[in-house]
Structures are given as C-alpha cells and as structure tokens.
Amino acid sequence: xxxxxxxxxxxxxxxxxxxxxxxxxxxxxxxxxxxxxxxxxxxxxxxxxxxxxxxxxxxxxxxxxxxxxxxxxxxxxxxxxxxxxxxxxxxxxxxxxxxxxxxxxxxxxxxxxxxxxxxxxxxxxxxxxxxxxxxxxxxxxxxxxxxxxxxxxxxxxxxxxxxxxxxxxxxxxxxxxxxxxxxxxxxxxxxxxxxxxxxxxxxxxxxxxxxxxxxxxxxxxxxxxxxxxxxxxxxxxxxxxxxxxxxxxxxxxxxxxxxxxxxxxxxxxxxxxxxxxxxxxxxxxxxxxxxxxxxxxxxxxxxxxxxxxxxxxxxxxxxxxxxxxxxxxxxxxxxxxxxxxxxxxxxxxxxxxxxxxxxx
Amino acid sequence: xxxxxxxxxxxxxxxxxxxxxxxxxxxxxxxxxxxxxxxxxxxxxxxxxxxxxxxxxxxxxxxxxxxxxxxxxxxxxxxxxxxxxxxxxxxxxxxxxxxxxxxxxxxxxxxxxxxxxxxxxxxxxxxxxxxxxxxxxxxxxxxxxxxxxxxxxxxxxxxxxxxxxxxxxxxxxxxxxxxxxxxxxxxxxxxxxxxxxxxxxxxxxxxxxxxxxxxxxxxxxxxxxxxxxxxxxxxxxxxxxxxxxxxxxxxxxxxxxxxxxxxxxxxxxxxxxxxxxxxxxxxxxxxxxxxxxxxxxxxxxxxxxxxxxxxxxxxxxxxxxxxxxxxxxxxxxxxxxxxxxxxxxxxxxxxxxxxxxxxxxxxxxxxxxxxxxxxxxxxxxxxxxxxxxxxxxxxxxxxxxxxxxxxxxxxxxxxxxxxxxxxxxxxxxxx
Numbered sequence: 001x002x003x004x005x006x007x008x009x010x011x012x013x014x015x016x017x018x019x020x021x022x023x024x025x026x027x028x029x030x031x032x033x034x035x036x037x038x039x040x041x042x043x044x045x046x047x048x049x050x051x052x053x054x055x056x057x058x059x060x061x062x063x064x065x066x067x068x069x070x071x072x073x074x075x076x077x078x079x080x081x082x083x084x085x086x087x088x089x090x091x092x093x094x095x096x097x098x099x100x101x102x103x104x105x106x107x108x109x110x111x112x113x114x115x116x117x118x119x120x121x122x123x124x125x126x127x128x129x130x131x132x133x134x135x136x137x138x139x140x141x142x143x144x145x146x147x148x149x150x151x152x153x154x155x156x157x158x159x160x161x162x163x164x165x166x167x168x169x170x171x172x173x174x175x176x177x178x179x180x181x182x183x184x185x186x187x188x189x190x191x192x193x194x195x196x197x198x199x200x201x202x203x204x205x206x207x208x209x210x211x212x213x214x215x216x217x218x219x220x221x222x223x224x225x226x227x228x229x230x231x232x233x234x235x236x237x238x239x240x241x242x243x244x245x246x247x248x249x250x251x252x253x254x255x256x257x258x259x260x261x262x263x264x265x266x267x268x269x270x271x272x273x274x275x276x277x278x279x280x281x282x283x284x285x286x287x288x289x290x291x292x293x294x295x296x297x298x299x300x301x302x303x304x305x306x307x308x309x310x311x312x313x314x315x316x317x318x319x320x321x322x323x324x325x326x327x328x329x330x331x332x333x334x335x336x337x338x339x340x341x342x343x344x345x346x347x348x349x350x351x352x353x354x355x356x357x358x359x360x
Numbered sequence: 361x362x363x364x365x366x367x368x369x370x371x372x373x374x375x376x377x378x379x380x381x382x383x384x385x386x387x388x389x390x391x392x393x394x395x396x397x398x399x400x401x402x403x404x405x406x407x408x409x410x411x412x413x414x415x416x417x418x419x420x421x422x423x424x425x426x427x428x429x430x431x432x433x434x435x436x437x438x439x440x441x442x443x444x445x446x447x448x449x450x451x452x453x454x455x456x457x458x459x460x461x462x463x464x465x466x467x468x469x470x471x472x473x474x475x476x477x478x479x480x481x482x483x484x485x486x487x488x489x490x491x492x493x494x495x496x497x498x499x500x501x502x503x504x505x506x507x508x509x510x511x512x513x514x515x516x517x518x519x520x521x522x523x524x525x526x527x528x529x530x531x532x533x534x535x536x537x538x539x540x541x542x543x544x545x546x547x548x549x550x551x552x553x554x555x556x557x558x559x560x561x562x563x564x565x566x567x568x569x570x571x572x573x574x575x576x577x578x579x580x581x582x583x584x585x586x587x588x589x590x591x592x593x594x595x596x597x598x599x600x601x602x603x604x605x606x607x608x609x610x611x612x613x614x615x616x617x618x619x620x621x622x623x624x625x626x627x628x629x630x631x632x633x634x635x636x637x638x639x640x641x642x643x644x645x646x647x648x649x650x651x652x653x654x655x656x657x658x659x660x661x662x663x664x665x666x667x668x669x670x671x672x673x674x675x676x677x678x679x680x681x682x683x684x685x686x687x688x689x690x691x692x693x694x695x696x697x698x699x700x701x702x703x704x705x706x707x708x709x710x711x712x713x714x715x716x717x718x719x720x721x722x723x724x725x726x727x728x729x730x731x732x733x734x735x736x737x738x739x740x741x742x743x744x745x746x747x748x749x750x751x752x753x754x755x756x757x758x759x760x761x762x763x764x765x766x767x768x769x770x771x772x773x774x775x776x777x778x779x780x781x782x783x784x785x786x787x788x789x790x791x
Contacts, residue, residue, distance in 0.1 A: 002683040003699065004716050007781050009692040009767030010685055011525070011714075013368070015361045015729075015774045017722050089722055133723035133775075220363045223728075274362065279728040279741055323742065325757040330737045 021092035023221040027212035035201040039107035054098035100140035103202025108158040117147035141309040159198035170260035175305040192259035213268035222272035229288020266308035293347040366592035370525040389664030396447035398422040430641035434463040484551035491635035497625030514620035523596035524690025529709040538575040544629030557584040654713035692767040722775035730769035740769035
C-alpha cells in the first residue's frame with residue numbers, strides 16, 4: 001500500500017467550474033433559439049464567427065502564455081507541454097462570452113464588425129489580463145462597447161423588425177425620435193415582451209431571457225443578489241422619472257423601459273458574471289446598485305439610448321475599490337445598510353433634479 | 361454553486377450499523393513518551409518490571425503542565441520502539457507486553473457516593489490531573505486547567521455535536537453509556553460550581569435526545585438540559601455551538617470561562633466520571649476504521665493498541681494498487697499520516713482510508729462560494745490572492761488569523777483550489 005501526502009480537508013464537494021459554465025450555456029439556449037428563429041442565417045453566421053474566433057484565439061494565446069520544458073525537443077512535445085493544463089473551461093468560458101457578445105449585436109451588422117469586436121474582446125480584454133478568471137472587465141460588454149465606439153457607422157440601419165425592414169429600436173425611438181408616450185403606438189408593451197421589435201439578437205425576447213435567468217438562479221450559478229439589486233435600483237429610479245415626467249402614464253413608462261433595450265439580457269447574463277463581480281455579499285448588493293443607477297443615468301442623460309454595457313463596464317472599475325481588503329467583509333453590517341440606502345438616495349436625488357425636479 | 365454550503369454528506373449511517381468488536385488480544389501495547397502538546401517526557405518503570413492497569417508509567421511534560429501516562433493492560437515492560445502517534449509524528453514509545461490477565465492496580469477502587477459528596481473543587485482538579493485527562497474531542501488540552509478556573513461559571517456544556525463526517529465515537533457513547541456522560545457532567549458542574557448543565561446534540565439525533573432525557577430521570581435535583589443545535593458543519597466548533605445552545609456570544613481568542621461557560625466533549629465527561637468514581641484513567645476508546653479504501657469496522661480497543669492490528673482484523677485494505685490517503689480524525693480537519701504503524705492515543709477516534717483522487721486546480725473565477733460558506737466571515741479567495749503576492753498588510757487586514765481551518769473553503773471550491781492550505785500559509789506568513 002502506497003500512502004499519499006495530502007492536507008485537510010480530504011473530501012470535496014461535487015461541484016465544478018465546468019458545471020457552472022455549462023449551466024450558463026444551457027441558460028442561453030432559449031435566447032439563441034429565439035434569435036435564430038427570428039433572424040435565421042444572419043444569426044447563425046454571426047454566432048459562429050464569434051464562437052470560432054473567441055475559442056480559437058483563446059486556445060492560441062493560452063498556448064503562447066505557457067512555458068515549455070527544457071527536455072521537450074520536438075514541436076509535438078512542446079505543444080503537449082503547453083496544452084497540458086488546457087481544460088474544458090478554456091472552451092466553455094470563451095464560448096459563453098462569444099454567444100453573449102453575438103447576442104448583443106444587431107442581426108444585419110457586417111460580419112466584419114462582429115469579428116473585430118470578438119477579437120478585441122478575447123485578446124485585449126480577456127487574455128491580456130491573464131485569461132480565465134483574471135479579466136477585470138466583462139468580456140462581451142467590452143467587445144460590444146468597442147465595436148459601437150470604433151465602428152459607429154456600421155450600425156446605421158442594422159436593426160430590423162419582424163418584417164425585416166430596418167427601424168429604430170424602442171430605446172432610440174424614445175431617445176431621439178417620437179418620444180414618450182407616442183412610442184407606445186409603434187411599440188406596444190406586449191410586442192416588447194414577446195420580441196416583436198427591432199433590436200439586437202439577444203435582447204428582444206423577454207420571455208426567452210427570463211427562462212434562462214430562472215434556470216441560472218435555481219441552479220445557483222448566478223448570484224441573485226446582483227440581479228435583484230440591479231433590477232430593483234433600475235426600476236425604482238425609472239419609476240421616479242416616470243412619476244415626474246409622465247404622471248398619467250408612469251406605469252407604462254416603467255414597463256417600456258424594463259422590456260426595451262438590453263436591460264433584461266444584461267441583468268440575466270452579464271452582471272451575473274462572477275469573474276468581474278465583487279466577492280462579498282455587501283459588495284454584490286452595492287455592485288448591483290451601481291450598475292442599476294448607472295444604466296438609468298446613461299439612458300436618461302447620456303448620449304446613448306442604451307446603457308447596460310457601459311454601465312456594467314463602469315461598475316467593473318469600482319470592483320477593486322469595493323473589494324479592498326481594509327473594508328471588504330461578508331457580514332451585512334448596519335453601516336453597510338446605511339451606506340447602501342444613502343447611496344440610493346443620492347442617486348435618486350441626482351435623477352430627480354436631472355429630470356427637472358425642484359424642491360417643492 | 362454561488363451559495364452558502366452548510367451541510368456535507370456525513371456517511372455516518374452505515375458506520376452506526378457496524379457491530380463494535382471489543383479487541384483485547386493485542387500482544388504489545390505502545391505508550392508514546394511525548395505528544396504534540398508535550399515535547400518532553402520521562403518514564404519511571406524499568407524493563408522487565410511488571411505493571412498493572414492504572415499504574416503510572418511516566419510523565420509527559422508540556423509548556424505549563426505535566427501529564428502522567430498510565431498502563432492500560434497488565435504485563436511486562438519490554439523497552440522502547442518508535443511509532444507514529446495521533447499528530448502524525450514519529451515518537452518514542454514505551455512497550456508493555458500484555459499478559460492478558462487485565463489485573464487492576466491495587467489503587468483502583470471505587471469511591472462511594474459519600475466520598476464523592478465530600479470532594480472539594482481542589483480535590484476534583486487533583487483527581488483529573490492525576491488521571492491525566494485531556495480533551496478527548498481532539499484538542500488534547502488538559503482538562504484540569506479548564507476546571508481550576510477562578511472565574512464564576514454559570515453553565516457547563518457537554519459538546520456532543522461531532523459535526524465531522526465519518527465520526528461516530530461520541531454518538532455511540534451517548535447511545536450506549538448516557539448515564540456515565542450525565543454523571544461526568546454532574547461532577548464537572550460540582551467541580552466548577554456551575555448551577556446549570558447543558559448537553560448539546562445535533563437536531564437530527566432524536567434517538568439520542570430521547571435516550572438522554574430518559575436517563576436524566578434518574579438524576580433528580582440537577583439542572584441539566586438536553587439542547588438540540590443545528591445539523592450543519594462546523595456546528596461542533598465550540599464558539600458556534602455555545603452561541604446556539606446557550607446564547608452566549610464569545611469573541612475568538614477569548615477564554616470561555618471569562619464568559620461563565622465551560623465546554624467539555626462528552627467523551628471527556630465520561631473520562632471524568634471514570635476518574636472520579638472508579639479512579640481509572642482513560643483505558644479504552646471506540647475506534648472506527650472507515651473510508652472507501654479499507655474494509656470498514658468499529659472497535660473498542662485499549663489505549664496503546666497498534667492500529668495496524670485493527671486494520672488487519674477488519675479485513676485489510678481494498679484495491680491495494682490504488683494509492684491511499686490515511687487520515688487520523690475526521691475528513692475535514694484530521695491529520696494525514698504516511699505510515700500505518702499508528703498507536704492509539706487518548707484522542708484517537710477514527711482512521712479514514714481514502715483512495716487517492718487526483719484533483720486538478722483550475723483558476724479562481726471569483727464565484728465566492730468560499731466567502732459565503734466561511735463560518736468566521738473572512739474572504740478566503742482574497743486571502744489567497746494576497747498570499748500569492750506575499751502582501752502581509754493585506755493578510756492582516758483580511759484577518760487571516762481568524763481562520764479556524766475547518767476546511768469548508770476547499771470543500772466548496774468549484775475550481776478545486778486548496779484554499780485551506782493557503783489560509784495556513786497565510787497565517788504562517790503574518791506570524
């Protein structure tokens with residue numbers, strides 16, 4: 001009998017990173033299926049391009065990051081050493097990023113733009129920071145933001161509706177076109193929920209997204225704290241705006257904002273990315289508050305109609321601050337609750353005065 | 361899984377059903393001269409001398425206490441040999457050849473109830489000290505030091521939680537000898553002047569609760585209560601258990617007695633009973649051999665028995681070709697040993713033999729399952745990052761010293777990162 005040296009504990013739980021990654025892929029199925037149903041080959045091609053580029057480039061750069069042993073003589077041996085720690089997670093993780101990234105793209109965008117965004121996301125945002133688990137920005141959101149900043153011109157007339165005729169997304173319509181409540185005539189709430197609107201491939205069907213979100217939360221692969229915190233903050237602040245600007249139709253305004261744009265998709269699949277989130281309970285509540293209020297601020301006062309990706313990236317920058325060793329703790333302390341409420345009130349005041357509120 | 365993990369599969373059901381073999385046929389018994397707490401020791405017997413059960417063989421010397429060692433069989437002193445003790449170290453052992461007559465030393469006579477009633481606090485401390493009693497839950501902390509506290513004690517707690525998987529020593533003790541545990545608790549209450557006694561057990565052990573409550577009917581006039589606490593791990597950690605059982609919050613690093621609480625393992629209380637009533641030191645313990653790499657069996661064996669003999673008696677190892685991990689104690693916090701010529705000591709309760717499983721560590725994805733599960737509310741993943749860059753200030757700010765090494769962070773990690781080992785290294789770095 002050969003005895004092995006180990007240190008306690010000697011038993012491990014039956015969970016794995018692999019399982020968590022595959023859970024996210026499963027949760028994405030309804031969204032992907034719906035986008036293929038809506039956009040056909042346009043969607044398939046863009047998803048495939050994104051998948052191939054992200055998985056392939058991650059594998060390539062992964063190999064470049066590893067050291068070879070001196071004893072490895074032939075190319076084959078060197079390759080074997082380099083990829084000895086390459087696991088299924090190096091495939092599933094970029095696959096998740098790739099699908100989410102593709103879902104953030106409009107269906108008629110040139111494939112070139114998808115390729116550029118995917119390459120930027122995986123090379124600069126992920127692998128340059130050290131690969132799996134080391135990136136500080138959400139990979140898909142950063143890729144999306146890069147494309148819309150660098151290739152703005154390509155986004156003209158790429159959003160198509162059910163009739164395959166180019167149109168404005170509900171949020172662009174709200175921002176620059178008709179304004180509220182006229183948009184309700186073109187985009188009834190029921191169409192927003194079922195996905196009968198122009199928009200990016202993933203964001204349009206609220207039902208498909210919610211199925212995925214429920215699966216993620218039941219499997220505990222996503223932390224409900226971030227989801228709840230982001231969603232509640234967003235809803236409350238939007239309600240405040242609705243009550244101030246459209247007192248008669250505030251409820252429709254709130255629903256319109258929730259179901260249009262990438263909010264639901266972002267809440268379900270992007271803010272729940274654990275790699276770029278803080279690691280403590282209070283930290284995650286705070287992180288959700290930041291994302292939620294930043295989305296409202298960008299949507300209401302910013303130049304863009306859509307704010308999920310930018311808000312998320314901005315909140316990512318605060319994660320090292322939230323997680324700073326001196327004050328990060330997993331206990332929900334009174335001072336955290338006070339700080340959370342205070343921050344929410346500040347955000348509410350900013351929004352309130354921003355939309356023209358006055359002190360009585 | 362981004363969630364707090366509280367329950368771990370405990371595998372106790374199968375072990376509870378095993379018959380308990382009383383093993384008295386050991387030819388040679390080994391008595392370690394030193395132990396983890398006592399780096400020095402001396403013997404006071406010569407080779408060829410005949411000793412009887414309960415006779416003092418020598419003394420182990422610790423930093424601030426001395427601890428006598430007793431013979432658990434009658435027979436001839438043979439000499440010295442090296443063997444592995446509970447802490448996994450190779451130590452010198454005194455060997456006694458068993459004559460299998462089990463003659464008691466003339467000093468071992470029962471005390472009458474009148475004699476016990478007349479005992480003062482100092483007498484109790486002296487008896488416990490003479491018997492060499494230590495914390496049998498695994499700490500091996502000398503019990504008399506706990507008892508001789510000057511603080512006012514409000515409650516004595518018997519810890520019968522035994523939250524680690526695969527351990528059933530306390531369970532079967534409470535099942536089979538509840539009176540001895542209760543009697544020991546009464547003596548401990550008498551010695552410390554505490555008006556109240558509490559036996560803390562797991563909530564799911566309804567059969568134990570009924571058994572203890574039934575036995576308590578014989579002991580009227582004592583304020584003893586059976587309190588059920590949670591089933592989760594690490595409920596047996598004394599601060600968590602005390603908070604749950606009697607509602608006293610004690611900060612880490614403080615003496616329990618300052619808060620009016622004394623905590624003993626149920627096995628320790630039984631040994632107090634034996635020492636006070638029968639003048640016996642710890643002679644026997646229940647020892648379980650479990651795990652998927654060995655034929656499982658339960659034994660009642662004398663302190664000093666070679667565990668190798670018990671393994672052979674149980675049927676030996678399974679799947680010899682697979683490398684094994686040998687663990688003394690529980691699978692979460694136990695000690696790893698590399699040899700199986702282990703000597704049973706006071707704190708031995710179990711040997712677990714697991715077939716080796718090769719785990720591949722993946723990068724941390726910050727899921728924070730370890731942070732959510734940590735019973736002392738520290739952040740293992742951040743401590744790991746701080747340790748990797750040898751950042752002592754960050755380690756201090758993250759309070760790595762609070763870690764109780766319960767092993768939950770490693771247990772829950774989906775990336776199979778050995779976080780507990782990082783916690784230990786971090787503690788060493790800031791020391």
